[in-house]
Amino acid sequence: MAAVTTKAEQELDPVTIEVIRNALMSFIKEMRHILIRTSFGPNIRERHDFSIALHAPDGELVAIYQDNPPHIVPTVYAVLATRQRFGEDIAPGDIVIVNDPYVLGGHMNDVAHLYPIFEAGRLLFWIVIRLHYIDVGGMAPGSITPDSREVFQEGLRIPPVKAYVQGKPNAAFLDVLFANIRLAEERRSDVMSLVASFWTGEKRLREILARHGVDAVVRCGELVRDRDERHMRDAIRRLTPGSYAYEVNLDSDGGTARWVPIRVKVLVAGDELTVDFSDSADIVIGPMNGAESTAACAAYVAIKGLLDPTPIVTGGSFRPVRVITRPGSVFRATPPAPSSGAQDLMHRATAAVLGALAGADPLRALGDHCSPAHHYMAGFDLLRGHNFIMYDSPIGGTGAVNGQDGSDVVAGFERGDHARVMSVEVHETEFPFRAEYNELRRDSGGAGEWRGGLGLRRGWRMLNGNGTVTDMAEPSFTPFFGVLGARGGPGSTTVVSRGGKRFAPAMGVGKVVRYPIQTDDLIEILKWGAGGYGDPLDRDPNSVLEDVGEGRVSPEHAADIYGVEIADGTVDVTASKRRRAEMRDRRTVLSIAAVSTDTVDGDTRLWLIAPSVAARLGVENGDVVECLAAAPAPLRGRVAIRAEQQPTVLPAGPFAIACLRVGSGSSVEIRPVINLLLRELP
């Protein structure tokens, strides 16, 4: 149904609505500019790791510019918590600070700053700045750490507190804050520039209010949200109704190498979506816990990108989406559960929703794509004589889509457009490291008819210093998934070389916890490539040839995974045809047998196979295999070899059947998950 102009919308003509909406976005852009120009920490001035948004009094998002949705979407909850704490006791000039992870569902470093805008005693809007503090105290420099077991170890937890009261700093609070975080002087300066940015923002917003009238601006904010809601409902109505399920595993909870499953069921009914995370894992001992807002944000951004891929977003887009979480699950962490991995949990939850919805519209499916990981070095700089925290968290590639390869090393669609690969020259100027290389990681793009984007490898030599390296990547080992038969790229990890020997400190728990580094060590960061789209054996051999020429794919990989043989700079057509036919013939197809429960070990999915099948696949107990069926996204589990298992049958429980969209007797392919990371490890 085409959108119609509603009665309400006629109060303001479409032109005025557009003019006011543009004005609201451009004042945010101006605030962003001031903050970047005047801030101190490299995390803001170089990485632009902050976001600004305009919220309605009830918290609903009214406008952003091109800010980072995972920062912004959860700030609704910060507004709600602030209202709960202060009620009517909010005045012009107040600045409320919140970083409570049980509210915001992220790491505590992402601090929300709320600034109310009043007119004649009436609260019109909140301007919110969510800003990543490089450190908020706690057991580890940088605060985000895989080995935390309590929130207290992850820094200062701030429930809604007034940092400024009617335009005056709340010195008591700020003194406590700065006494408890590392690099406090830098943050002190940043808070000054943040306040300057709020004041300028307010001035600009007041100009907009004066120009168009308070009621018109407020009403416009409501109308655009209503419009976005209608738009989303229209898009949902075009999906095939039904229930879609998917499961994604975190490699580790931070404490053990045991998988943490995120299970989601998406119900498409009429013009509404219900996203139910109830079957996900229980709260874990390590920091990979989140809040309801973690789940909500994950669902919202995935659905927005799939159904309405335009940069304009308001809270209206999310009204038709209901998110369900279960008390006691990773999406309902309670104090004192640690949660500095909540952002990583959020990203994997996004992947789970994308995987499920791929079933509703395979043409819109996309290869699993790369998360921002938390990767940093901290320590003492002997040359400059001070402590440092160097964030270097390069991102990987984006997933392939139908008809198009993924892009190499670029922010995913649900991320704001800030720099995620830092200038080597700037880092060398400020930190005791020398970059040895910064290269695309060959063969890291998930193979498919359309190839996933590549990740990178980056090497830092420590000069004149000592410290530790921490790597909180998730997945920390297993490749991302491809769709419709495609593969994922290799996993991500950190390798340390010392005196000619290479160490992979992530082995075991899948994460690197303050691994000691010293002068002359080489720290290698290997970042994921993204998942592909479609069967690699269907990729145009000339595209494979071009990839080899451009160094994105090695000749061996071209032969082994794509079945394309290259000789003397051209495709050997005959040999490739033969090889592809052989590869197809070698695939292992089994028949689904529906069983009453999913087979799990603890919470890890097991695929029970006969010894002969294991031999054919070349896998052993505990290896990761994936099952490909009607649903575009593959379902992964660990191998459990059972002598009594029939060699032609694969037992599948109800959740597996829902994910794979199959029934008893359906043919499915089972194959090992190829992880090229193993090739690169010591």
Add this chain to the structure above:
Amino acid sequence: MARLLHGTTVATNTAIERKGARTVGIFTHGFRHTLAIGTAQRFAGGLFDPRFAKPQPLVPNSRCLDVEERIDYRGKETAALEAAELDRLPDELRRLNAESVAVCLLHSYANDTHERAIEDRLRHELPGLFVCRSSDVHPQIREFERFTTTTFNAYLGPVVERYLVRLRAALEARGYQDELLLMASNGGVISATHAMRYPVKAVLSGPAGGVSAGLLLGRLLGLSELITYDMGGTSTDVCLVKDHRASLATQRVISGLPLRIPQLDINTIGAGGGSVAVVERDGTFRVGPESAGAVPGPACYARGGEQPTVTDANVVLGRLGRGALLGGVLPLRADLANRAVDGIRSTLGFANLETAAEGLLRIAVSNMAGAIREISVERGEDPRQAALVAFGGAGAMHGCEVAEELGMQRVVVPLFPGNFAALGLLVSDERHEFIRTHLALLGEADLSAIRRALYEMEALGRQALSPDRFTREVLVEHAIEMRFLGQAHGLQLRVQADDLQRDRIDAAFRRLYEQTWNYQPEGPLQLVSLQVTVVGRAPALQLTPPNQLARASIDGALKERREVFMRGRWQSTPIYERGMLPMGANLSGPLIIDEEGGTTVVPPGWTTEVHPTGHLFIWPQ
């Protein structure tokens, strides 16, 4: 012919259409994928779009070579560039059929000896090859941006060179002997010889002329703050002028990649007379950036265009005369304009054609005002203090409404608004800008080394000046970019190289910071870069208004009265012929002033005066 100046879009189009030379990049070992990796920013939208494709670099991986060498951030050599490395390069370039080469080594802004060694070797062995190096094109820290800028230069080099060589030969054949001058992105002119070496400086050659013309106008009329607003058929270019200086930008995203050279902060948006109105599926109503171009053009051109454009809306509203002639030949068809605009009327449910047309214009005006906000308020400048200089084919028609949207109090429509930008070329100074990264704490900086560097850069600038016999006077400016230690972005402080004093620089910078950002951080100051501008002044030019007929009078200038739709209703509006209006004439809107190459619309509530210089001043009552 006295002095030949040229504004060209050849560099821009080559970059946008990706039709540049076959370029090879030479990088420090381990960093040959720097262009492909970038900063992981998208640079060109893409939020929430899973199908976003990252713009490809100008040089593919397969043409990126690397050499073993290393300079550290202090400029110290930590690994030598061995002769064997140099020896293999010429053959590799031949193998790759290179037309041009960009030499891109780490930290070359701090020490350029390795880059120079490679450049010298290649020039010597491969004389036909276009070679440039990052320490020459853009000697500033941040490798991705420096390398990308340098590859732009290499990519454009052979194309711009071929174009200029041909042009120069054609001119010589017609007897022109002097150096050909080119409009540069920084608003100055450069010699064709210089442009062939640094084609990247000519990327804004097209729109820069309008800014220069605006600067001239500002000097003539004593307007120190103005915004140039050049609206043509497909796009609008705007630029802020403050204290008689055009503002400069450090970065421009072109063809999806960041280009960093000293350039005018010209903001270009897809809003022109031919911009098309579109109603999206969800009811969003937008105008542009798509344009109907010249063919099929707006519906009223009767060349087959059917979508409603800005020009069509102006015809519907009677602002462009029905039956008026475009360029004297093409009659504007009001019936076709009406039909096109009627489409959006019915889709969006406007009460009538006029409100739909007015709505279309308001969107276009809001977009253009947004473009001006980006170069003013977002830079901390208040546009309300500035005059809006409206020109180009369509600028004068929308100037007052754009000014209104921004709260600006004065609009100036110059003489010959349709050709105003070309005038800018004539009056542009020759201008060379140099920036070198120089990181040091102010308290520890070696001021005598800085003085030497500033004079060295000045000497380079003087050498780069063309031997143009019309250049009269040379001006030199020295500046230091500074910031508080820990910040990434600096502010430019003007200094005198022969009078550098630590405490005075310190105090002056803190004052400047406070003025710019309205608050004062604490902490030590850091020098970021040294900047020198060398200007060869252009000959002075007098603008004379067209001959005024002795009997010019307001009544005599009145061509007709017709109904024009403004402010929500049809109003009887006088239409004047600009050339016939007497100096000092003072008229209140609504009114329209026609001339060849432009139509000035003065809405109700605005007054215009013909300034003694012939330019029109318009302000709200």
